[in-house]
Amino acid sequence: MKTALVGIGKIAVDQHVPAIADSAEWELAATVSRHGSVDGVEAFTDMGKMLQARPDIRVVSLCLPPVPRFAYAMQALEAGRHVMLEKPPGATLAECHALDAAARAAGLTLYATWHSRHADMVGAAKSWLSDKMLRALRVTWKEDVRRWHPGQAWIWEPGGLGVFDPGINALSIVTEILPAQIHVTGATLEVPSNCQTPIAAEIAFHHPDGADVSAVFDWRQQGDQTWEIEAVTDSGTLTLRDGGAVMEVDGTVSGQAAPLGGEYPRLYAQMAQLVTTGGIDMDLRPLTLVTDALALGRRVATDPFED
Missing domain, CATH: 3.40.50.720 (NAD(P)-binding Rossmann-like Domain)
Structure with a gap:
């Protein structure tokens, strides 16, 4: 096509x-x-x-x-x-x-499209969690905005999402792998004094079974970048690292560190299938969580951002 x-x-x-x-x-x-x-x-x-x-x-x-x-x-x-x-x-x-x-x-x-859902180990994580009782889930998504979004001023304007531009990738994985639906209960958003969107965020979520679910996003990370989701269950702990490319369950590691590796070819394969079958895929759960965090978030002014 x-x-x-x-x-x-x-x-x-x-x-x-x-x-x-x-x-x-x-x-x-x-x-x-x-x-x-x-x-x-x-x-x-x-x-x-x-x-x-x-x-x-x-x-x-x-x-x-x-x-x-x-x-x-x-x-x-x-x-x-x-x-x-x-x-x-x-x-x-x-x-x-x-x-x-x-x-x-x-x-x-x-x-x-939600490219992070197509990271190598996301499907395996979803399968592993499907019959477990979740006790806690912690998202840590920290990267350097200057490395990944150089000169992209639109991300700091209304509608640009700020740190939620990468953070929504984490939320796309979370909404895919958890058997239960979560929603935002509160957030703290750090907004540079010269910007309209946050550079960092901490979010708390409601889980229907009472699990402690939270996320930390930060665009000021230097050195090693962190894209990690840790899920503590009644049957052990699962950790997704490198944006979903690597999965560890109680010390056993699967996958290789390859952020974005294979994700976009899988998106286009999925699009080809949807066109062939006449399908529509408009899962808006990740965007819903972001807009709710922006609606409920308490804004805290922080240092101006200079690209």
């Missing part, structure tokens, strides 16, 4: 382009971007002109920041194209629900 990639930034170049190139199911037929392009691929700077010029392109994959994404996604759906959304699927839950309704009305596929 031919796809157009919209928004040629770091994540598109690092992950989407190689995943499409290595897939037997996909052909990158066009790009839409004001500044970026891919060698050998027809490039457009206007979404409408691409849709008009390339009716042969069935799928549009959106890698734009969250705030402008809704308009582009709706434009693609109205043109009869299937749509794949980079995480988070939108800036608000309301616009995500609107896209879902539009896709269903048109009989089109819409896929809210």
Whole structure:
């Protein structure tokens, strides 16, 4: 299937382009971007002109920041194209629900991707936890924003999510592996004095069986990066590390440290299946937890951020 990639930034170049190139199911037929392009691929700077010029392109994959994404996604759906959304699927839950309704009305596929759910050991962790009684779960997601998001000013503006941009990856794993549903009960958000979104957050969650569930996100981590989820159960302790690439259960380690390894090829394989079967996958639980944390969070001013 031919796809157009919209928004040629770091994540598109690092992950989407190689995943499409290595897939037997996909052909990158066009790009839409004001500044970026891919060698050998027809490039457009206007979404409408691409849709008009390339009716042969069935799928549009959106890698734009969250705030402008809704308009582009709706434009693609109205043109009869299937749509794949980079995480988070939108800036608000309301616009995500609107896209879902539009896709269903048109009989089109819409896929809210959560790449971290496709890390190597997430499925194994879900299986291991399926019959365990959870007593505590602790998420520690700490990375260096300057290393992973250099010069991306949009993340500090309203709708940019701040530290929840990576933190939502952790929440996408948690909502996938836990048998029970959780919800936010409180949060503390550290917001730089010159920004609109948090650089760090601590969150508490309600678990229906009384387990102690919490998360710490921080974008100021230097040196080793930490992407870890620890689940303490009645039958032992499971730890997912390196964003879900490595799993340890009571000293037994499975997997290899390879953050993002294999995740995006699996997203495109899933999208191909959804298009073939006419499916829609719009799981909004991770975004719901983030928006609830932003709604309930107590904001604490911290030092200005300088990129």
